[in-house]
Amino acid sequence: MAAGTRSDAKRWYQKQWDPDRAVGDWFALLADSGWGYPSWPTEWFGRSMDRADVRAVREERKKIGALPPPSGIGPSLLAPMLFRHGTDDQMRRFLPAMAWKGETFCQMLSEPEAGSDLAGVTTTATLDGDEWVINGSKIWTSKANEVDYGMLLARTDPDAPKHRGLTFFLVARDQPGIDVRPLRTMTGAASFNQVFFDDARISVNDVIGAPEDGWTVTRTFLALEKNSYNPDAHEGGPFGKVDLDQTCAQLQQREQARRSAAAQGRGAGQLITDLIDKHGHGITELTRARRARLHTWRRVMGYTNQRVRASRRQGNSLPGFEGPMSKLTVSTITREQRDLGLETQGPHGMLADEHGASGQFHHFFLSSPAISIAGGTDEIQRNHLAERILDLPKEPLFDPNSVVVEDKKT
Ligand SMILES: Cc1cc2nc3c(=O)[nH]c(=O)nc-3n(C[C@H](O)[C@H](O)[C@H](O)COP(=O)(O)OP(=O)(O)OC[C@H]3O[C@@H](n4cnc5c(N)ncnc54)[C@H](O)[C@@H]3O)c2cc1C
Structure with missing residues (x-):
C-alpha cells in the first residue's frame, strides 16, 4: 500500500463529509476529488489506486460513516469497459452520468435464441447517416423498465462469420422505437423484461470499441460480469435511481432500512x-x-x-x-x-x-x-x-445434421 493513503483519505473525509449536504453535490465532490472511485484512472475522476489502497480508502470512509458513491452496473461494469474500449468523449459523458448525475444502465445482451451462445444474436443495427437503426428483441433484461441506457450487442454485418460482424452500443432507453414489457417469474416478481426494438436509433458516437469488433468488447464485459458477484467489485453506495436533492443523511436512512429488509429476506x-x-x-x-x-x-x-x-x-x-x-x-x-x-x-x-x-x-x-x-x-x-x-480439449460441437434417425420398424 502506498504510504499516506490511509491518512490522506481519513483527512479528506473528515474535512468534507457533511450528512446535510445534498446527495448530488456529495457524489459530484467524491468524483471530482478522486476519493469516490479511487481505482479509476487519475485523469478520469479517480486516483489510479491498486486494490490494497482502495480497500484502505473504503475502510476510512466507513469509519467516518460517509455515504459511498453509487454502485451497480454503471460504475462496476460500464466504467471499466470504457477505460479499455471507450473514447474520451464517451468517458466525458458517461462517467459523470453514472458517478453523480444519477443515470443508470442495464445489460441488453441475451435474446430468445441467444443466451449462452451470445455470438448468435440476431438483433440488427444498420447504419443510416450518422445513426444506427436497431431492430429485434432482447430478453431477461433486468431493470430495463427503469434505467436510462442499455449496453447492447447487435449484428451489424449479417454476412460476416458469427463472432465478427457484431457491434457493442450504448442505447438510450427512453425513445419511441423501444418497447419494454415486464416478465413475471415464479416468485411473483417482475424484475426482468423483454425489450423490443422497432427502428430505435443510436448515434454513431455511442459505439463502444470499433464497429464490427463487438465480440472483443463482449469478452471484456463477460470477464467483468463474472466477478460482479464479488462484493469487492462495488463501492457500496446505492444501486439504482436515487433522489439527488435529498440530504445524504436521508438517503443513508433509506438505504439502512432497505438493507435491513433485504437482510431479513435474503x-x-x-x-x-x-x-x-x-x-x-x-x-x-x-x-x-x-x-x-x-x-x-x-x-x-x-x-x-x-x-x-x-x-x-x-x-x-x-x-x-x-x-x-x-x-x-x-x-x-x-x-x-x-x-x-x-x-x-x-x-x-x-x-x-x-x-x-x-x-x-x-x-x-x-x-x-x-x-x-x-x-x-x-x-x-x-x-x-x-x-x-485447465487447457482441456474443447467440447465437440453438436451438429444436428449429423444425427441419423433410424426408421422404427413396427
Ligand atoms: C435473474 C436473471 C437475470 C438476468 N439478467 C439479464 C440481463 O440483465 N441482461 C441479459 O442480457 N441477460 C440476462 N439474463 C439472461 C442470462 O444471461 C441467460 O439466461 C443465460 O446466459 C443463459 O442463456 P439462455 O437462458 O438462453 O439459456 P441457453 O443458453 O439456451 O442454455 C440452456 C441450457 O443449456 C446449457 N448449455 C448451453 N450451452 C452449453 C454448452 N456449450 N455446454 C454445456 N451446456 C450448455 C445451459 O447451461 C442451460 O442449462 C438474466 C437471467 C437471469 C436468470
Missing part, C-alpha cells in the same frame, strides 16, 4: 440456522452430511475471494479462474442451502402458509435457480474453467 445462512433450531427433529444423517458440504463450499468461497484479491494486487484487472469459480461457488452454496432448508423442515417444507415453513424461505427457494443461470450458466462456467484455464 440472509439465507441465518434463515437455515433458524429453521434448524425450529425443526431440530428434521436433522438426519443426510442433513448432517449436507451441512458438512455447505461448510466446505463456504471455505472454497473464502479461498476464491482471497485469490481474487491476490490476483488484483498483482495488477490483473480482469479475473482469470477466480471469476467462474466465484460464480460457481455462489450458485452451489445457494443450492445446498435450499436443499438443507427443505430437508430440515421435513413435511413442513411443503407448506407455504403460516402453519408451515417461513414465507421467506419459500421466496429464497423459488428464486434459487436464477443464480445458476444469470450472468452465464454453471455449465458455461465449467466449460470456461476446463477449456481456458
Whole structure:
C-alpha cells in the first residue's frame, strides 16, 4: 500500500463529509476529488489506486460513516469497459452520468435464441447517416423498465462469420422505437423484461470499441460480469435511481432500512440456522452430511475471494479462474442451502402458509435457480474453467445434421 493513503483519505473525509449536504453535490465532490472511485484512472475522476489502497480508502470512509458513491452496473461494469474500449468523449459523458448525475444502465445482451451462445444474436443495427437503426428483441433484461441506457450487442454485418460482424452500443432507453414489457417469474416478481426494438436509433458516437469488433468488447464485459458477484467489485453506495436533492443523511436512512429488509429476506445462512433450531427433529444423517458440504463450499468461497484479491494486487484487472469459480461457488452454496432448508423442515417444507415453513424461505427457494443461470450458466462456467484455464480439449460441437434417425420398424 502506498504510504499516506490511509491518512490522506481519513483527512479528506473528515474535512468534507457533511450528512446535510445534498446527495448530488456529495457524489459530484467524491468524483471530482478522486476519493469516490479511487481505482479509476487519475485523469478520469479517480486516483489510479491498486486494490490494497482502495480497500484502505473504503475502510476510512466507513469509519467516518460517509455515504459511498453509487454502485451497480454503471460504475462496476460500464466504467471499466470504457477505460479499455471507450473514447474520451464517451468517458466525458458517461462517467459523470453514472458517478453523480444519477443515470443508470442495464445489460441488453441475451435474446430468445441467444443466451449462452451470445455470438448468435440476431438483433440488427444498420447504419443510416450518422445513426444506427436497431431492430429485434432482447430478453431477461433486468431493470430495463427503469434505467436510462442499455449496453447492447447487435449484428451489424449479417454476412460476416458469427463472432465478427457484431457491434457493442450504448442505447438510450427512453425513445419511441423501444418497447419494454415486464416478465413475471415464479416468485411473483417482475424484475426482468423483454425489450423490443422497432427502428430505435443510436448515434454513431455511442459505439463502444470499433464497429464490427463487438465480440472483443463482449469478452471484456463477460470477464467483468463474472466477478460482479464479488462484493469487492462495488463501492457500496446505492444501486439504482436515487433522489439527488435529498440530504445524504436521508438517503443513508433509506438505504439502512432497505438493507435491513433485504437482510431479513435474503440472509439465507441465518434463515437455515433458524429453521434448524425450529425443526431440530428434521436433522438426519443426510442433513448432517449436507451441512458438512455447505461448510466446505463456504471455505472454497473464502479461498476464491482471497485469490481474487491476490490476483488484483498483482495488477490483473480482469479475473482469470477466480471469476467462474466465484460464480460457481455462489450458485452451489445457494443450492445446498435450499436443499438443507427443505430437508430440515421435513413435511413442513411443503407448506407455504403460516402453519408451515417461513414465507421467506419459500421466496429464497423459488428464486434459487436464477443464480445458476444469470450472468452465464454453471455449465458455461465449467466449460470456461476446463477449456481456458485447465487447457482441456474443447467440447465437440453438436451438429444436428449429423444425427441419423433410424426408421422404427413396427
Ligand atoms: C435473474 C436473471 C437475470 C438476468 N439478467 C439479464 C440481463 O440483465 N441482461 C441479459 O442480457 N441477460 C440476462 N439474463 C439472461 C442470462 O444471461 C441467460 O439466461 C443465460 O446466459 C443463459 O442463456 P439462455 O437462458 O438462453 O439459456 P441457453 O443458453 O439456451 O442454455 C440452456 C441450457 O443449456 C446449457 N448449455 C448451453 N450451452 C452449453 C454448452 N456449450 N455446454 C454445456 N451446456 C450448455 C445451459 O447451461 C442451460 O442449462 C438474466 C437471467 C437471469 C436468470
